[in-house]
Amino acid sequence: MGVGKTTIGELVAKKLYRTFIDVDKEIEKDFGMTIPEIFDQHGEPFFRDYEKKKTCLLAQEKLKVLSIGGGAFLNPDIRKACLDHCIVFYLDVAWEEWKERLNLLIDSRPILQSKDISEIEELFYKRQSAYAINHSKLSINHRSAEEVADFIVDSLKYAWELYEPNNV
Ligand SMILES: Nc1ncnc2c1ncn2[C@@H]1O[C@H](COP(=O)(O)OP(=O)(O)OP(=O)(O)O)[C@@H](O)[C@H]1O
Ligand SMILES: O=C(O)C1=C[C@@H](O)[C@@H](O)[C@H](O)C1
Numbered sequence: 001m002g003v004g005k006t007t008i009g010e011l012v013a014k015k016l017y018r019t020f021i022d023v024d025k026e027i028e029k030d031f032g033m034t035i036p037e038i039f040d041q042h043g044e045p046f047f048r049d050y051e052k053k054k055t056c057l058l059a060q061e062k063l064k065v066l067s068i069g070g071g072a073f074l075n076p077d078i079r080k081a082c083l084d085h086c087i088v089f090y091l092d093v094a095w096e097e098w099k100e101r102l103n104l105l106i107d108s109r110p111i112l113q114s115k116d117i118s119e120i121e122e123l124f125y126k127r128q129s130a131y132a133i134n135h136s137k138l139s140i141n142h143r144s145a146e147e148v149a150d151f152i153v154d155s156l157k158y159a160w161e162l163y164e165p166n167n168v
């Protein structure tokens with residue numbers, strides 16, 4: 001959560017001339033409400049169920065850059081849909097760096113609200129085993145969003161050249 005998927009995903013899509021889809025924003029459009037409002041009015045289980053359906057559907061779109069919600073990958077159906085249909089990048093950040101961003105996140109991420117710092121730290125580490133299932137892991141520590149986006153684009157281009165060496 002809040003590692004930079006939306007920010008970096010948007011940059012990657014621009015650099016690759018691909019359409020960008022942010023699942024959280026699509027859900028907000030569907031309901032005409034913000035994520036905190038959906039949590040507030042319908043509760044987290046309702047949000048998670050809708051997030052599962054929406055993400056599994058959007059993961060099947062071709063030639064797009066998709067940014068999923070911070071808690072989405074904890075769901076095994078979402079993991080399977082993403083791993084089957086997409087190239088999954090895990091943006092890894094150290095707790096020490098991420099916790100400095102908390103003030104930017106707290107108002108818009110209902111899952112952080114009503115938790116103290118030790119509960120937030122516990123949640124941070126608890127999620128890592130699910131995030132560890134991916135196609136490519138990269139550390140974003142001390143890197144700007146632009147640097148991470150360039151790295152992702154370069155690694156994809158390199159892989160495509162290896163896959164189709166005559167098509168450069
Ligand atoms: N590499 C970076 N360095 C510093 N700050 C960053 C970086 N990438 C993103 N940010 C900032 O961190 C905050 C969260 O970014 P963003 O919304 O892109 O995260 P996210 O992973 O999409 O979050 P969520 O899991 O809730 O969807 C924003 O304020 C953004 O400007
Ligand atoms: O990490 C999470 O559980 C969440 C992250 C956001 O992207 C939103 O999907 C929502 O706030 C839940």
Ligand SMILES: [Mg+2]
Binds near residue numbers: 005022067070
């Ligand atoms: Mg996001």
